[in-house]
Each structure stands twice: as C-alpha cells, then as structure tokens.
Amino acid sequence: xxxxxxxxxxxxxxxxxxxxxxxxxxxxxxxxxxxxxxxxxxxxxxxxxxxxxxxxxxxxxxxxxxxxxxxxxxxxxxxxxxxxxxxxxxxxxxxxxxxxxxxxxxxxxxxxxxxxxxxxxxxxxxxxxxxxxxxxxxxxxxxxxxxxxxxxxxxxxxxxxxxxxxxxxxxxxxxxxxxxxxxxxxxxxxxxxxxxxxxxxxxx
Amino acid sequence: xxxxxxxxxxxxxxxxxxxxxxxxxxxxxxxxxxxxxxxxxxxxxxxxxxxxxxxxxxxxxxxxxxxxxxxxxxxxxxxxxxxxxxxxxxxxxxxxxxxxxxxxxxxxxxxxxxxxxxxxxxxxxxxxxxxxxxxxxxxxxxxxxxxxxxxxxxxxxxxxxxxxxxxxxxxxxxxxxxxxxxxxxxxxxxxxxxxxxxxxxxxxxxxxxxxxxxxxxxxxxxxxxxxxxxxxxxxxxxxxxxxxxxxxxxxxxxxxxxxxxxxxxxxxxxxxxxx
Numbered sequence: 001x002x003x004x005x006x007x008x009x010x011x012x013x014x015x016x017x018x019x020x021x022x023x024x025x026x027x028x029x030x031x032x033x034x035x036x037x038x039x040x041x042x043x044x045x046x047x048x049x050x051x052x053x054x055x056x057x058x059x060x061x062x063x064x065x066x067x068x069x070x071x072x073x074x075x076x077x078x079x080x081x082x083x084x085x086x087x088x089x090x091x092x093x094x095x096x097x098x099x100x101x102x103x104x105x106x107x108x109x110x111x112x113x114x115x116x117x118x119x120x121x122x123x124x125x126x127x128x129x130x131x132x133x134x135x136x137x138x139x140x141x142x143x144x145x146x147x148x149x150x151x152x153x154x155x156x157x158x159x160x161x162x163x164x165x166x167x168x169x170x171x172x173x174x175x176x177x178x179x180x181x182x183x184x185x186x187x188x189x190x191x192x193x194x195x196x197x198x199x200x201x202x203x204x
Numbered sequence: 205x206x207x208x209x210x211x212x213x214x215x216x217x218x219x220x221x222x223x224x225x226x227x228x229x230x231x232x233x234x235x236x237x238x239x240x241x242x243x244x245x246x247x248x249x250x251x252x253x254x255x256x257x258x259x260x261x262x263x264x265x266x267x268x269x270x271x272x273x274x275x276x277x278x279x280x281x282x283x284x285x286x287x288x289x290x291x292x293x294x295x296x297x298x299x300x301x302x303x304x305x306x307x308x309x310x311x312x313x314x315x316x317x318x319x320x321x322x323x324x325x326x327x328x329x330x331x332x333x334x335x336x337x338x339x340x341x342x343x344x345x346x347x348x349x350x351x352x353x354x355x356x357x358x359x360x361x362x363x364x365x366x367x368x369x370x371x372x373x374x375x376x377x378x379x380x381x382x383x384x385x386x387x388x389x390x391x392x393x394x395x396x397x398x399x400x401x402x403x404x405x406x407x408x409x410x411x412x413x414x415x416x417x418x419x420x421x422x423x424x425x426x427x428x429x430x431x432x433x434x435x436x437x438x439x440x441x442x443x444x445x446x447x448x449x450x451x452x453x454x455x456x457x458x459x460x461x462x463x464x465x466x467x468x469x470x471x472x473x474x475x476x477x478x479x
Contacts, residue, residue, distance in 0.1 A: 067315035074233045080341020083234055120337045122307075128372045136306060138337040141235060174235055176306045178465065180276055180314070187278035188314060196230035 006101055040203045042068055047197025049087040049115050050074055057089075063203075066091050072115075080121055086117040098197070104151045104164070114142040115170065136176060143174040145157060149201065166201040229270035236338040238345040247316060248348030251325035255296055255356060256325075261359030262394060263296030265467040267293045271400070272433025272464060273455035274315050275333050280456040280479075281318035287479035289323050291412050293462060295356065296461040300433030300453045301331025301367075303347070307339020312346040327354070331364040331401040331433060332408060337368035340459030353386050358394035359428075359466060364384045365433075366417075368410030380416045387424040395470060396426045403432035404449055405443045422446045428470050438462065438476060 038056035050072015057068030062124035067141040085199055093112030098104050117123075117139050124138060156162045178194040229242045230243070260266060269288050274281055284426060297319070304311035312334070319326045330350050334343045343351065350365040377401065389394060403410045404418050420429055422444075429449040436455035443450055451474070455462040465473040 046233065048237075049233050051233040051237075072233075074237060078233055078239055079236045080238065080338040080344075083236065083338075084235060117236070119391070120236065121340060122370060124335060124336055125330075125372050129369065136334060138307075163293065171230075176235060176308065180278070180311065183276060184278035187282050187318075187442055192314060193311070194230050195232045196228060198231070 018128055038066075038204065039063075040066070040072060040201050042199055042201050044168075044197050044199025046195060047113075047145075047162060048143075049085045049113070049176055049197070050083075050202055051078065053085070053087065053199075057088070059203075063096075064093055066093070066111075078200045081119050084118040084121070086114050086118070089113040093149075099150075100132045102153050104153065104165075105179070106151070106168075107148045108113045109145070109149065109168070109170070111145040111147075111170075114140065116140055136179075141174045141176070143172050145172040145180065145197075147171060147197075151192070151203070153200075164203045168197075168199050168201055168204065170197040170199075172197065173196070175187065208271055208411055210254065213434075215472055228457045232310075234437040235306075235308050235310070236342070238338070238342040240313060240346060245345055246348055247346060248327065248352065251296075252329055254355050255323040255327075255354070255437060257307060258295065259356040260295055262392075265465055266295060266357040266359055266463045267463060268295050269297040270303060270431055270451070270453050270462040271297065271451035271456065271463050273302040273304040273331070273436055273457075274299060274319075275302045275331075275455075276311070277456035278314060278318065281315060282479050283459070284451055284456060284461065285321045287477065288461070289321075291477070292326050294463070297322055297326040297360075298399060298431060299328045300431055301329045301397055302333045302433060302455075303328055303331065303343075304334050304339065307336030307342060309342040309346055310328055310464070312342060316346070317361055326449055327361070327363070329399050329401055330365050330367065332370050335367055340370075355393060358391040358392070360386070361387075362396060362398045362444070364398065364400045366402045366404070368413065369408040371410075373410045373412070375410065377410060378413060378417055380413055380420060383417065385419045387420060390426060393426060395428050395466065396424060397428050397431060399431040399444070401432065402434045402444075403430075403452060405450075406434060416446045417444065418444050418448070421448045426469070428466055428472055438475065 017080045019074045030095040039059045042055045050187050051074050053072030055068050055070030057066055059066045068089040070087045074083040077123045089108050092110040096106050147170035151166035153162045153164040164182045171192040172195050176190050181193050225420050303315050328347055353362050364378050364383055368377045371377045404414050429451050430452050433453045435452050439452040440455045460476050460478045463475045
C-alpha cells in the first residue's frame with residue numbers, strides 16, 4: 001500500500017518532467033502542450049511538508065482545479081533526522097479576480113493533501129510491535145488546506161499566452177492535530193492546530 | 205521578466221514578509237519539526253532550576269504528586285492542575301512518561317501549557333509514545349535528557365528510559381550500567397527513587413535486560429520504590445517478590461492521581477486523590 005502510494009507520487013511528475021519539451025510551434029499559434037506537461041511549478045516553505053518543498057502540478061477546468069506533487073526537505077537540526085516528504089495536493093479555487101491588467105487575486109483556495117515522510121528515526125520495523133500497537137501511521141499524514149494567492153502575469157510566450165508568478169499562502173492542519181482537537185474541544189484552541197505554508201507558483 | 209522584481213519596494217516587502225513568516229510558529233516544516241520558542245524548550249532543566257529555588261532540608265518529610273500518561277487528555281490536564289494546586293505541602297509533580305500520544309513536539313508543548321500552570325515544578329521521564337517517529341528528538345528538545353537524576357531533600361530521583369520496544373529490543377535500553385552507577389552513588393543521599401515509563405514486568409520492557417535491571421534495583425538498599433506509568437491504572441506491589449515495591453500511576457484519563465509522602469529511611473505513605 002505504502003509502496004503503491006509512493007510509486008504513484010513519484011511516477012507521475014518524474015514521467016512528465018523527463019519528457020523532452022516539444023519544439024515550439026510556428027509563431028503566433030498558441031503553444032501546444034501535451035497533457036503530461038506540468039502546467040505549473042511550485043516552491044514553498046512550511047505547511048508540514050518541508051522547510052523547502054518544490055514540485056509541479058496540473059490544472060484543469062479553467063485552472064480552477066489543481067493537483068500538485070511536491071518533494072520537501074527538513075534538515076536534521078530541526079527534526080532529529082533528515083526528512084524527505086513527498087506530498088500530493090489537490091485544490092479548488094472557485095474565483096479569480098483581475099485587479100489590474102497584470103495582477104490577479106485568487107481570494108479562496110480550498111484543498112487537501114496527503115504526505116509521506118521518509119527518514120524518520122523510529123518509523124517502526126517489521127515485527128517491532130504487536131499488531132495495531134499504534135493505531136495511527138507515523139509516515140502518512142493528511143489534512144485540509146485553505147488559502148489564497150495573488151498572481152502577476154508576465155512573460156508572454158505567445159500572443160495569447162503568458163506565464164505568471166503567484167505568491168500563495170495556505171493554512172492547514174493534519175489528521176493527528178485534528179484528532180487531538182476533536183477529542184479535546186474545550187481544552188485546545190483551533191489556532192493551536194494551524195500550520196502555515198507560503199510559496200511561489202509559476203504558471204507555465 | 206525584469207518588471208516584476210524591478211522595483212526595490214516589492215523586493216523589500218517580499219523579503220520582510222518571508223523573514224517574519226520564517227519566525228512564525230505556524231510555519232511548521234513537518235509535524236516532526238521540533239523547533240520551539242525558548243520558553244517552551246529544555247523544560248527539565250528549567251523545572252530543576254525552579255526546584256532548586258524552593259528548599260526543603262534533607263531531614264524533612266517529602267511530599268510529591270505522582271501521575272503519568274497525559275497523552276491527549278488535555279481536558280483532564282486542566283482539572284488535574286486545578287486539583288494539584290489545592291494540595292498542601294507538595295514539592296513537585298512527577299509524570300511517568302507518555303506526555304504525548306504521537307511523539308510530536310506540539311503535543312508536548314500543549315501538555316506543558318497546562319502543566320506550567322502548576323504552582324510547583326513538574327518533572328517527566330520519556331514514554332514509548334514520546335518516541336514514536338522522531339519523538340525522541342522532540343522530547344530531548346522540549347524536555348531534556350532521556351536519563352537524568354536529581355536530588356531533593358536527601359532523596360535521589362533516577363529517571364530512566366525503559367521503553368525497550370521503541371528500540372526494537374536492541375539490548376541497550378534501559379541502560380543498566382548507567383542505572384547501577386546512579387544507584388551506587390550514595391554520597392549525601394538518604395534514599396533513592398527510580399522512575400521509568402514501562403515497568404519491568406511489562407511485555408514492552410526488553411526481556412533480555414529484565415534480570416539485570418531488577419537485580420540492580422534489588423541490590424540498592426536505599427531504594428524506596430520504583431515508579432512507573434504505561435499501564436494507565438494505579439497498582440502497587442512487589443511483582444518479583446524481592447522486596448522491591450513498584451507503583452504504577454493513574455493515567456490522566458482516570459481522573460485520579462497519587463500523593464506520595466516519604467520520610468525516614470524508606471517509609472512512605474500513599475494517598476489517591478480524585479479530580
């Protein structure tokens with residue numbers, strides 16, 4: 001199950017990134033993109049998925065829906081061991097508001113993520129524990145996300161297409177924090193569960 | 205491309221924003237990220253320093269609260285603190301491990317937020333749940349060493365990691381030579397108390413070290429008792445029929461705790477309090 005999850009996480013972006021870029025079309029025509037070419041690149045910090053996490057993703061349905069894959073890194077000094085975190089993220093942004101000709105605001109993005117952590121000190125070895133000793137996974141985390149972003153459109157690549165760079169933030173939490181809160185609603189504050197990610201998204 | 209970052213002001217604003225966010229507690233690199241504000245780290249050292257400030261002469265009766273397994277029982281923790289703060293003559297609170305449920309730094313800090321409201325210092329020993337994933341590193345950052353001792357009112361407390369299963373029974377946990385060494389060091393010590401999370405009769409204790417560990421305790425003439433957690437319920441007995449008394453704490457969820465009063469050479473009185 002874990003192996004399959006990892007394979008899916010890794011296979012999709014690597015396959016697409018490894019594909020050579022198609023030769024540019026004749027001048028004036030929109031740049032043809034194969035379905036497997038990522039539509040955006042991401043660089044972020046925080047959100048429980050890395051001190052630095054980089055990734056790529058696809059967008060669908062007039063860029064309202066986005067699926068991303070990120071690989072994050074946490075140095076040993078911050079977590080006791082060097083961690084690599086592979087994350088799958090899906091999000092939905094119902095509205096985009098043009099502010100000026102170049103600036104665009106996405107006031108609300110909702111989403112969810114699942115992450116797999118490699119490099120934990122004590123992830124559990126086979127036969128280390130009796131069955132169901134710990135009911136939760138130490139390596140898989142998932143949780144909801146809520147954020148917004150502001151994008152600057154620049155770098156026309158053709159007459160009707162421009163690349164853009166967005167700054168985004170995401171507030172989120174994870175299953176274990178949420179579980180702690182839901183079993184102690186009077187003694188923990190919702191703000192204690194929050195994580196914050198900030199990042200840059202380059203729309204290709 | 206140049207237009208976006210051309211203006212100095214935008215770059216300045218972005219830089220300031222990034223810097224301020226980097227210091228924000230919400231910007232967590234992983235749930236296993238154990239960075240914490242200075243006031244929420246190295247708590248063992250700070251609690252011991254606090255304890256040093258309150259003096260109790262070696263000849264006096266020592267009274268402390270004994271509990272364990274605070275893991276994810278935050279509501280009970282609030283009531284626990286309120287109850288303990290009403291107890292007279294308490295010098296400190298002992299928590300027998302499993303501070304957290306998932307071995308996460310935030311959980312340890314949530315528990316500390318509650319227990320820091322105690323009128324007296326509190327001291328902990330690491331539990332098996334505190335070693336899940338990268339919990340061991342988190343515990344060391346938030347609380348401190350996995351094995352340590354302190355002496356108060358002529359009583360030497362020896363706190364040791366007995367969570368052998370978390371090391372996949374590698375034959376080194378508990379560190380029996382270290383425990384023996386601490387028990388042998390009796391200069392200025394009237395009596396000794398050992399506290400660890402997993403009791404030696406438990407299946408989570410490294411079976412290859414059980415004989416050596418229990419022998420070390422048996423051979424310590426000044427040992428009053430060993431204190432344990434893990435089993436979530438109160439129990440007192442001599443499971444090895446060797447004269448060594450083992451006391452297991454209530455977990456926070458049981459809404460009870462033990463008050464231990466120690467005097468003379470090895471005399472003690474035990475009281476359970478419901479909250």
